[in-house]
Structure formats: C-alpha cells, structure tokens
Amino acid sequence: MNSNVDSADHAVQNSDSMVRFRVENIRKEFTNVVALDNVSLELRTGEVVGLVGENGAGKSTLLNILSGIYQQDQGHIYVDGDRVSITNPRMASHQGVAIVHQEHNVIPNLSGYENLFLEQFPDYSTAGVLDSDTLKREGAEILSSLGIDLDLEKRVANYSFSDRQMLSIAKAFTETVHTDHPIILLDEPTAGLEEDGRDLLFDRIEDLRDQASFVFVSHELDEVLEISDRIYVLRDGKIVNHFEQENATEDKLQQSMVGREVSEEYYQASDQRDVENSEVALTVSNLGNEGHFEDVSFDVREGEIFGICGVMGSGKSALGRVLSGVDAADTGELAIDGTAVETGSVHRMVNQGIGYVPKERQSEGTLLYQPLRVNVSLPSIGTDLVADRVPGLGTVPWLIDFEKEDEMAEDIVERLNVKTPSIESPLINLSGGNQQKVVLGKNLQREVSVLVMDNVTRGIDVGAKEEVYRILRQLADDGVSMVFIADELPELIGMSNRIGVMHEGELVDVVDSPPGDKPMESELIRKMI
C-alpha cells in the first residue's frame, strides 16, 4: 500500500463522523486468479464513496462480496463497529446492505409494488394470499419518503429505463427498511441513462444522504468526481489510492487506475491517415431499411475511419446491422471495391471481406465458455487459414489444423496484448477489455477490407480503450476501412477521419474531422438533435 492510503487512514481515525461500514483486509481468489487482495475501505454515515478501477480491477467482486453473493476468503466486514458475516444476499439486507445492480434487479412482468416487496411476500400474505392493498399503501409511503415518483400499479415492463432504476433504488431501501441508515451499493448506476435520468439519480442520492450511505461504482470518472465525498481506486485487486473529493481530478484518477500516465494524445489523432488519395473501398448508395433509416449514401476510403453518430433511435445501430449483414436492406446498394454485395447474410458479407464488432460483447461477440483459441479462429474456420493438409488430398478446408489455429491465437494474444493465462482459457476468465480485444482480433485474421464496429470500446476501461485505439490506427495503416459507430462523442471525434451524423433515419451531414482541426462536440450535438 502506498503512503496516500496510510495518511487517509489517519484522517479517518481523527474524523468526527461515525464509521457506518468498514471492510478490512478482504481477499478473494478464484481459480488461479487473485481478484481482491488486502482490500480495506470504510463508509461514514451519510457519505457517498466512489469506487473506480479498470475492468478486472475487482470492483464487481468487491460489490458481490459486500452484498453476499460471494464470500471472501480472508478479511472481515464491520457494521457500526461490530463484525458481521454476510454469507448470502438476505444476510446482507438484514445487516442493512443492499445493492442496485447495473441491469436492475426487477421482474418486468410484475407490477411496481410487487417488485418492491418481492422478498417480503411471505410477511404480507395471509394463508398464501397476498395483501395487495397493504403493499400498495406501504409502497406509496416508501416512495414518498424517498422522494421518488412512480406509478406502482403499472407493470415494470412498461417502465422507462430510468424509472426501473428508481424502482431498484426504492427496492434497496425496502429490503433494508428495518435499519434506519442503510448502505446502498450502486453498480454502474448511470450506464444506459439519458441525461435527465442521470440528473434525477444524482438529485435523489444527494437528498437521501441523511437517510443512507452510498458506494458509487462507475466508469464515468466525471460523474464519480461530481457525486463522491471520497474516492477509492482499485487496481489489480488492490486499493492503490484514495482521494478526498477536493484533491481528485480526472487525470489523477485515470493515472492511478492505469498505473501510469495516460498518453497525452489519447486518440493518437496525429497517426490519423491522410486518405485524400486512397481508393474508395466501401460504397453505400441510397441504402434504406424500413422503419429505421432511408436513403443513406456515403463512401469510405481505404484506411479511413468513418465515424457515425446520432442519438438513440437515429438509425445508426440499424445502419451498422445492415452494413454488417445482420439485417437486409430494403432499398439501395452496398459495394466493396466496386463489387455489389448482397445484404442480409453475415456469412456472405464475411466472405466479401466485411468484419463486424457487434455492440453487445458478451451476447453477440464471444463464446464465453469456449477457449480463447476457439473464439479467435471462429471466423477463419473453414478457410485455408486453418485448413489441414491430408497427403494425397492437399488442403482440406473442412479439417482444422490445430497447429495453425494455435499460432493464430498466439499471434492475436501477442499483437493485441491480450492478458490471458493461456490460449486455452475460456473467455469468461478474461476481463471485459481483454474479451473485447479477442472480438477485434478474431476479425483480423481473414482478409478484412471493411470493419464495422458498433461501440467498440463500450464497457472497457481507459487502458484497454487506448490499446484498442492503437490497434485501429494500425489497421488503418494496413488499409482497412472502418465504419466506427459510437455513442461517446470525444472518442468518435478523436478517432474518425469524417463523421456522418444520423438524425431520424437520415444521414443529415458528413463532417470532416482532420487531425488538428477536429470538430467541436457541440457542433455535432446540434446536428444530432
């Protein structure tokens, strides 16, 4: 541990406010991986404590231990100075600890009040019959005490994303209603929230400080800085730093998360290729997909990164799905190097040299329980790249040459700097950033001339993002054309040569984004809305 933490400990001992919750020297090991090592932190009454760290740093593991989903191998948890054991989620809520998961622990086909009291149904039933009136009444009371406004009679399926989150927060308070000052763990609470929802959330947290203490986990450092009184930084399973709000800056947090200074030129824009004189690789003419977008035309040159931005529902993701072959176009044409390509079939598109990095890494990009090797080679199986040779028959595409396959996997691990115990490790054992590198890597084996990416850095940490950017710059140098769909504008602006702006299903503008003269975010936002 470094001196920063020691001095912080001192400060805490001298502080007047009560320590509500404390964990000491927590250690957790999974198969051959130390996920948490000697982690200590504390939470005072009414405090909001930020917890930041890269993917795989141990944030989720820690939250899972505190909320009773995992058990620590070593270390102790204290509530109000008393040592407690939290061996399951019920025990956690009994001790006043509740978690609000990123994916909101609500059941869509039940109503709001049923969700709110789900765990307490037995207490509200007579002979197995649920006393709905009491639930509704008490639910309304809880909501009003929290200052949250929701229609509890509606089915949760009809709730907006932001409402679901508010319900989850109310549920956390309901579960711990017997304690007067619960400890609420918020796991990536702002992920997927629009700006209004975020503001509402922050208002609620501020207001509820006198009723609860919060642990706030997020990738969005500016948000952590805004809301937290103190911030802990996790790296490789250890608390490496600890900041009071007034001493913390985004740069300092990033540095201690990554363990080094984040390169000044994050997006490596100076490496951006000049594609003025390159050949056109991808031609999109009058492309349309009914209900999503229409009459979209643009072209992408060799080695060019063509960014696409737009608000949700602008048609940008739908465009990505058509460009990659997942959906078929109703109108218009798509051509690679002048040859028309039929849309609506990914395998046909792959054979024409298109690679696709889908938006949902876990459900669309990775075979989580298969080894890294199998994931990397998946698009190449059945091609000469991994075809075995049989004496007398020559190359047989339907037989796999395991040696070639191993080499391919080793090559990706080395080129993209994937951190993995071995190429035989199932991807589930890798962190999100490393999984994403595999998803990128598997697209690089075949002759890919166009790479379509939908939010390629989504949910991965600063260090991994920087590496992904470096890889993309390399690909551009190799002449790969890229369609770069992204929600994060700084990234989009930093990476793209040109940016297409989608608005209500139309490509309303294409903005140049040369190095040294990048467009302003505000300029793009104006066009997007």
Next chain:
Amino acid sequence: MSEETSGNPVVDWLGEYRKNRSVTDLLVDLGPFLMLLILIAVFTATSEVFLTYDNLVGNVMMNSMILLFVALAGTFPILQQSIDLSVESIVSLSGVITAILINDYQLGMLALLLGILAGTGVGVLNGVVFAKGKIPSFLVTLGSLSIFSGSALLMTGGYSVPFNAPGIRQIAIGNTIPQVPNLVVWGLVVYVLVSLMAWKTTFGRYTYALGENERVADFSGVNVDRYKIGAFVVSGTLCGLAGVLLTARISSATPGMGSGLLLQSIAAIVMGGTALTGGVGGPHRTILGVLVIGVLTNGMNLLGIQSFVQEIILGFVVILAVAMSMDRDKIDIVK
C-alpha cells in the same frame, strides 16, 4: 504467454489443465468414469461371469452398440442446443424399409445402403423444417417422431418383416476379426469417426459454437442454417445405420423396434457430459454414458434382477450419474 515446459508432456498437460479448469470441472470430466468403475467393481464382486471376455464383448458391448449409434446421433443436435426426439422412430423406419427391400424386392446388400440413406433423408427433412421454417427442433421432431413411426406401421401393417439372408446377418454378427463380433467393430469405427468429426472438422467446431451462442456464430460469418441442418442429417444417418444393423442382426424388422432408445440415448448423452444446454461435451464422451447403461443392464441380468425392478434402478442411476456429471457452475437456473 508462458512458454516454460517441463519436458514431460503429461506434466505439461496437467499444468495446462489446472490453469484452465477448476475442481468442479475435474469432477465433471471424471464423473461418468467413476460411475462406470463403481458399477464394474460392484458386478465383478457379485457375479463370477461378469468380468469375462465373452460377457464383456459378447453381451455388454454387443448389446450396447445400437444404443451407441443412436446416442452418438442425438449428441449433435443436443450439442447445438437443439434436440432430435425422432431418433427411435428413424431406427424403426429405416429398419422396416431395409427389411422390405430385402424381402419384397430382393435388393440384398443394396437394401442396407438404401436403409441408411432413408435415415439421411428424414434427417434432411427434420433439419430443413427446423432451420428454414424456424420451428423449435423439439416440436419439429416431436411431430416427425409420430410421422416416422406411423409410416413404419403403415408400411408393415403393424407386423414384423422377417427375411432369410444369412449373408446380411453376418454383417452384424459375423467375426471378420476373430473373437470380435462385426457389430462391435462397426460401433467402434463409427465412434472414432464421429468423435473425430466433432473434434477436428469445421462442422464439429461450428456445432459447439452454435450450441453456446448461435448469434455469435452468425455474427462471425458462420452459415448457421447449413450446420443446423447438418446436425439433423448426421443424426438421421446414424439412426439409419442403427436401424439397418439392428435389422441385419435379428434378420427381421418390426415397426416398434426402436422404442425405448430415445430415453436411453438422452440419458447416455447427458451422463457422458453433454449438457442439454449445448456447447459442452461431445460424442467422444457419450460412449461413457452408453457403457454405464450397458454394464448396468448386463449386471442386473446376471444377478437375476426382475426386469421391472431393473427399470426402476436404471432410473435412479441415470439421475445419480447426471448429478455427478453436470457442471452446475455454468448453469444459474435449472428448469
């Protein structure tokens, strides 16, 4: 990447294994082995005849082979997270077709080939309706189960079709290799080929990928429909082979000759370690489940256990073996 090697391949392999697999994985990998060893130990202790060459090859192996074909067949759809419920009706249908072609049309050996192809054909039907029609395989094959067995009944009028063709009978029970019945040779050859197919070919690899996450395979450019149909074609073909060899063995076919094989084959597949949720296991493991059932049935026969009681015991052992071989870590919710 770590490149240290100890020079000893076994040590290296174990090291690699430990790095990637947990203790539960080890249990899953060894579960059916342990079950088999326990059964062998029990029957060796209780029966003098059990551990003799004649019993092990002539009875256990010989009587397990048809189940082996059917269980290998069913492994492919299950690996893809689909299921083929029509396996036993394909056995009956191809058996009946073979017998009729031999008996009524004097096609001889050609009838065997046509019988297998009949299995292939109905497999194509299953696969196309399932993959192209986007109808769950459970329902497609539940329907075709009825269609195929109804057809077998219709072709035979419900009667058995015996034939007199000693040459054909020899294909199953002859001893081309001394002391080893041909049926056992067929079984082992097919077992090796099918295991290689799952391990070494494009089709095999895609089968695992489809079983774990079809969308990922699709987005990676795999021609998903082709390989989904393929699994049912393989299944149909192997069931056709099972029907043909069973017919050859008993020189007769009945429209109900496959009955009971569906449940036993699913039990064998799952016991072997192929999860109904797809993506893990494989035909190379299915043989373990088949042998557990084969050894258990044989042992109980030797001990003179009444056949009704045998069924009850078999049920218990299946549940126990599945409990031992299932990796619950990867399954959050069991329904």
